[in-house]
Amino acid sequence: MDHVLSNLSILDAAPVLNLGLLIDGLLIGSIFALAAYGLALVWGVMSVKNLAQGDFIMIGGYLAWGLGRHGINPLFGVPLGFILLWCIGWVIYRTVVSKVISRDLFTSLLATFGVAIVIQQTLNLLFGPDTQSAQAHLPTWQFAGGLITVSAARLIGFVMAAILALCVVVFMKMSRMGQAIRATAQDPRAARVLGIDTGKIYAFTFCLNAAICGAAGALVAIVWNVQPFYGTTYSIRLFVIVTAAGIGNLPGVIAAGYGMGVFEQFGGFVFGAEYQQALIVLLLLGVLTVRQLQYRRFRQAVQ
Amino acid sequence: MSLSSRQSLPLWLILPAGLIAPFAFPTYSNEIAVLWLMILFASTWDILGGQMGYNSLGNIFFFGAGMYICAVVQIGLYYDVGMYTSGARTTHIAFTSAQYFTGFSVGLVVAGVGCAVLAIAAGWVLFGLRGPYFAIGTLGLAIAAAELVSSWEWLGAAGGIAMPVFPGGPHAEKLFFYFLLFALTFALLVFLRWLYSTNFGLALNAIRDDEEKAEAMGLHTRRYKRTAWAISAVFLGISGAIFANMTGFIDPRDIAFPTTTFNIFMVIMVLLGGKGTLWGPVIGAVVFHTIKEVTWTYFLGWQFVLLGLVIVITIVYFQQGIAGWLMEKYPAWFSGDDPLPPESRAKPARAIPPGLASQPEGAE
Numbered sequence: 001m002d003h004v005l006s007n008l009s010i011l012d013a014a015p016v017l018n019l020g021l022l023i024d025g026l027l028i029g030s031i032f033a034l035a036a037y038g039l040a041l042v043w044g045v046m047s048v049k050n051l052a053q054g055d056f057i058m059i060g061g062y063l064a065w066g067l068g069r070h071g072i073n074p075l076f077g078v079p080l081g082f083i084l085l086w087c088i089g090w091v092i093y094r095t096v097v098s099k100v101i102s103r104d105l106f107t108s109l110l111a112t113f114g115v116a117i118v119i120q121q122t123l124n125l126l127f128g129p130d131t132q133s134a135q136a137h138l139p140t141w142q143f144a145g146g147l148i149t150v151s152a153a154r155l156i157g158f159v160m161a162a163i164l165a166l167c168v169v170v171f172m173k174m175s176r177m178g179q180a181i182r183a184t185a186q187d188p189r190a191a192r193v194l195g196i197d198t199g200k201i202y203a204f205t206f207c208l209n210a211a212i213c214g215a216a217g218a219l220v221a222i223v224w225n226v227q228p229f230y231g232t233t234y235s236i237r238l239f240v241i242v243t244a245a246g247i248g249n250l251p252g253v254i255a256a257g258y259g260m261g262v263f264e265q266f267g268g269f270v271f272g273a274e275y276q277q278a279l280i281v282l283l284l285l286g287v288l289t290v291r292q293l294q295y296r297r298f299r300q301a302v303q
Numbered sequence: 304m305s306l307s308s309r310q311s312l313p314l315w316l317i318l319p320a321g322l323i324a325p326f327a328f329p330t331y332s333n334e335i336a337v338l339w340l341m342i343l344f345a346s347t348w349d350i351l352g353g354q355m356g357y358n359s360l361g362n363i364f365f366f367g368a369g370m371y372i373c374a375v376v377q378i379g380l381y382y383d384v385g386m387y388t389s390g391a392r393t394t395h396i397a398f399t400s401a402q403y404f405t406g407f408s409v410g411l412v413v414a415g416v417g418c419a420v421l422a423i424a425a426g427w428v429l430f431g432l433r434g435p436y437f438a439i440g441t442l443g444l445a446i447a448a449a450e451l452v453s454s455w456e457w458l459g460a461a462g463g464i465a466m467p468v469f470p471g472g473p474h475a476e477k478l479f480f481y482f483l484l485f486a487l488t489f490a491l492l493v494f495l496r497w498l499y500s501t502n503f504g505l506a507l508n509a510i511r512d513d514e515e516k517a518e519a520m521g522l523h524t525r526r527y528k529r530t531a532w533a534i535s536a537v538f539l540g541i542s543g544a545i546f547a548n549m550t551g552f553i554d555p556r557d558i559a560f561p562t563t564t565f566n567i568f569m570v571i572m573v574l575l576g577g578k579g580t581l582w583g584p585v586i587g588a589v590v591f592h593t594i595k596e597v598t599w600t601y602f603l604g605w606q607f608v609l610l611g612l613v614i615v616i617t618i619v620y621f622q623q624g625i626a627g628w629l630m631e632k633y634p635a636w637f638s639g640d641d642p643l644p645p646e647s648r649a650k651p652a653r654a655i656p657p658g659l660a661s662q663p664e665g666a667e
Contacts, residue, residue: 049435099619105435106358110570111618113360117563118611125604232563236446239439278450284443285428292431 007270020148021265027154029261030161033254035216036241038209044247045185045205051112054234055119060217061226065134074134077218082211089210123228133225157219240284321485336481339488345572345584347535353579356511361441363566365418367559369540370547372417373410388459400470418540419533426529449560463554480549577626
């Protein structure tokens with residue numbers, strides 16, 4: 001515990017470091033917010049909890065990394081990842097998800113977990129278990145005598161995540177398809193009565209979510225790193241975010257995404273990077289416990 | 304329901320099969336030992352998942368916890384654990400025969416008791432969660448344990464612990480652990496067969512069918528849920544302790560808390576065999592383990608991808624399981640027999656021709 005205290009005292013002695021961590025956290029949090037929005041969308045519209053979410057992100061990440069290795073700017077991975085994951089999402093929807101929508105929630109959870117395992121292991125076989133990062137060859141700016149570093153890659157990631165999120169939000173609010181999706185989320189039966197093809201809506205929603213993940217994954221590879229088995233951690237992060245915010249609470253999901261990014265930066269700094277995964281999972285247990293305590297007010301169990 | 308009745312015939316078939324197997328197929332005795340472990344995994348998962356309707360994705364936590372508790376006891380009785388697990392240690396540490404067996408037997412008991420305590424403590428928090436939240440919460444528990452142990456120097460961190468070496472020849476070692484695992488699994492099956500026939504078993508089914516109504520009827524649902532989890536934790540913990548000594552080496556991510564292999568196998572084996580029955584998980588474990596060994600042998604490298612596909616296909620297209628499918632197809636075989644469909648449990652047993660009823664797995 002000594003290093004925890006000494007790290008805390010460093011933060012106390014150099015307050016400007018806090019600002020650096022905060023900025024980093026917010027820049028990374030925007031990617032979390034984006035992917036968490038996709039998860040909340042699928043969760044809300046078709047009540048499928050997609051445990052393969054993080055692995056979609058990893059596919060997008062490996063695409064950007066592959067582009068970078070062939071001398072193409074990995075930023076092109078963002079639109080390409082969007083398109084590629086749209087197609088993969090469609091295949092997975094047709095073969096797996098469409099068959100489990102009407103079943104109980106555990107079935108869809110387990111089915112998507114199976115998909116996650118297939119994706120992880122395939123990535124592992126194709127690219128090996130090493131941690132990879134896509135090089136965009138962008139500068140890094142330093143402020144406050146080198147205590148705050150802002151890399152252009154992270155800034156671009158932030159901007160692109162914001163643009164993408166804005167597009168999705170505008171699409172959901174303005175377009176006819178977005179309206180239909182929201183109607184289906186509210187009441188699938190009524191939507192069907194009013195002539196909405198809910199099967200099509202489900203397929204579209206799932207593909208859109210996968211595509212968002214693909215774009216987010218390309219950004220992850222640029223600003224951070226990818227590894228075949230990191231997907232599970234991403235899935236858990238996104239679950240924490242969505243569970244903490246509550247489904248159907250879009251501003252909450254985005255705020256929680258940023259909060260997650262900041263929490264991780266500070267947690268990683270104070271406890272050391274090796275505890276980062278454990279911190280996320282403990283946060284999940286914490287959020288679930290708090291949610292449960294809130295829930296307890298509404299029901300009295302026989303003890 | 305006495306154990307001598309016709310309905311316990313599968314148990315009496317398993318007993319001689321398990322006793323003869325290591326001598327009949329000596330080259331495969333390790334694989335068969337793991338098969339017993341798989342049957343234990345599936346049957347303990349089914350206590351919650353099938354009988355009580357709480358789908359846990361983190362039961363592997365108790366397996367790993369049992370491993371580490373047993374390892375700490377075995378080493379800690381004679382040496383300093385931090386020194387033993389330190390990566391800088393160059394001296395060889397040997398355990399005498401007496402030290403090994405004392406440590407191992409104490410370790411087994413402590414692992415069982417410790418896991419029961421852990422289950423009750425974890426149940427305090429997690430059993431307030433329902434449905435998929437319970438599944439995600441328990442998955443989180445298992446992953447958190449794996450991550451914490453991987454960065455805990457005193458327990459050897461991610462490098463793991465080399466267990467004390469079995470004092471005896473390799474042949475004796477094989478048979479020793481084989482029979483320990485077999486005895487544990489057999490005891491579990493006998494115990495579950497009795498448990499499901501008691502009021503406790505009925506209470507679990509009541510919780511599965513409608514928890515609110517069960518509460519309204521005055522069942523102390525939380526107490527039942529915690530006890531049920533503690534029962535599976537005891538068996539998982541002891542099996543973990545045995546398996547740790549059998550493999551001779553434990554590490555947090557791949558052996559003790561393998562969330563994407565053993566952990567998910569449990570669920571798949573139960574779903575494949577048939578949820579909520581006594582023999583379904585056993586059948587599922589046998590079938591799944593066979594598939595697994597075949598893919599391991601013939602598709603090395605792609606085995607995990609294939610297993611993932613088996614998982615997806617089982618869940619999406621074949622969820623009623625083998626036992627469920629047999630029940631649908633030949634309902635007459637099952638009336639009054641052990642793998643009862645939930646709704647027929649209350650009905651009195653009908654008279655059926657003996658010999659047909661008792662062995663669903665032999666009937667295929």
